[in-house]
Amino acid sequence: MRYLPLDAITPEMMLARPIFNTDGKVLLSSGMKLLPKYLERLREMGYEHLYVYEPGEEKVDFTAPISDKTLSEAMLSVKDSFAKAHLRQHLNLKQVTSVIDYLIDEILQNPAVLYNLMDLKNHDNYYFLHSINVAVISTMIARNLGLARDKVKELSMGALLHDLGMVCVDPAILLKDRPLQQKEKGEITEHPKFGFDLLRNEPGLSIFVAHTAYQHHERLDGSGYPRGLSGDEIHLYGRIVAVADSFEAMTSHRAYRKPYWSHEALAELKKEAGVKYDPEVVQAMVDSAAVYPIGSVVRLNTGEEAVVVDVTATKLTIQFSSGPRINGIYEMAADSELRIEERLS
Numbered sequence: 540m541r542y543l544p545l546d547a548i549t550p551e552m553m554l555a556r557p558i559f560n561t562d563g564k565v566l567l568s569s570g571m572k573l574l575p576k577y578l579e580r581l582r583e584m585g586y587e588h589l590y591v592y593e594p595g596e597e598k599v600d601f602t603a604p605i606s607d608k609t610l611s612e613a614m615l616s617v618k619d620s621f622a623k624a625h626l627r628q629h630l631n632l633k634q635v636t637s638v639i640d641y642l643i644d645e646i647l648q649n650p651a652v653l654y655n656l657m658d659l660k661n662h663d664n665y666y667f668l669h670s671i672n673v674a675v676i677s678t679m680i681a682r683n684l685g686l687a688r689d690k691v692k693e694l695s696m697g698a699l700l701h702d703l704g705m706v707c708v709d710p711a712i713l714l715k716d717r718p719l720q721q722k723e724k725g726e727i728t729e730h731p732k733f734g735f736d737l738l739r740n741e742p743g744l745s746i747f748v749a750h751t752a753y754q755h756h757e758r759l760d761g762s763g764y765p766r767g768l769s770g771d772e773i774h775l776y777g778r779i780v781a782v783a784d785s786f787e788a789m790t791s792h793r794a795y796r797k798p799y800w801s802h803e804a805l806a807e808l809k810k811e812a813g814v815k816y817d818p819e820v821v822q823a824m825v826d827s828a829a830v831y832p833i834g835s836v837v838r839l840n841t842g843e844e845a846v847v848v849d850v851t852a853t854k855l856t857i858q859f860s861s862g863p864r865i866n867g868i869y870e871m872a873a874d875s876e877l878r879i880e881e882r883l884s
């Protein structure tokens with residue numbers, strides 16, 4: 540399974556990960572032949588990359604952090620929460636809590652699972668998938684920090700709803716295809732406070748959930764916003780979501796810049812550990828994410844090229860895509876003679 544830009548996809552390739560609409564319904568299921576009319580439509584919808592199988596490629600089972608069912612329910616729940624917040628109606632907390640329970644159960648039941656898939660965002664589902672990814676990454680960080688289940692739940696809920704305040708920002712500013720101007724940035728910097736105000740008025744919701752939204756853009760050295768809090772003034776949940784959100788944003792495609800690859804985003808976080816980010820949280824993030832996610836094309840120390848077909852905390856499986864072992868599957872152990880030298884795409 541490869542993660543390829545649309546331009547590199549040919550009609551004989553098959554879709555390897557489903558495409559969901561914003562209601563969480565499957566629009567194109569995996570196994571579909573990628574006919575030119577589908578590709579054209581996906582391009583119009585703003586997709587940049589897809590997961591595909593090459594013709595005749597052997598399908599390798601991989602370990603995803605959450606099931607497609609939970610992903611689909613989370614999409615629906617986040618979309619509904621944003622819609623309700625937009626209308627200043629109360630959220631359906633029963634539904635959000637149920638999604639969070641599934642998400643946490645799936646991640647905690649599988650201690651070796653990593654954040655290993657690049658997602659498939661477009662302009663319609665950007666904030667919904669971003670919110671879900673930040674919740675998944677934050678939950679993994681919390682798992683690695685050893686947080687108790689009730690705390691993980693508060694944190695995950697705050698992570699899922701961290702950008703809820705975006706509903707109060709002029710939609711024309713969001714998802715601009717260029718870097719934002721000063722005035723636009725000013726309006727966006729209000730969203731943590733908007734989110735806090737929306738969430739603290741939700742009956743039955745922990746105030747820590749509201750504070751997570753309030754603090755997710757604060758930075759350890761006081762350089763963040765909206766209040767410029769520093770150090771321990773920022774709650775642990777805020778420090779966790781800051782790291783998860785930054786990683787997710789850096790590895791996402793924006794129209795005006797290419798996404799960082801995972802290893803580049805992790806290096807960036809490490810560089811800022813102790814300055815902008817809590818170093819322990821950064822370490823837990825590094826332990827949570829695949830350096831080379833599934834679908835990455837890599838060059839090995841032997842000069843051969845290969846595709847990463849599965850990765851967990853304990854094993855990395857590749858399929859050779861060049862050389863005498865082409866199409867062969869190989870499980871790289873820690874003491875394996877094969878090493879990845881470089882990510883190619």
Ligand SMILES: [Fe+2]
Binds near residue numbers: 730755
């Ligand atoms: Fe945000």
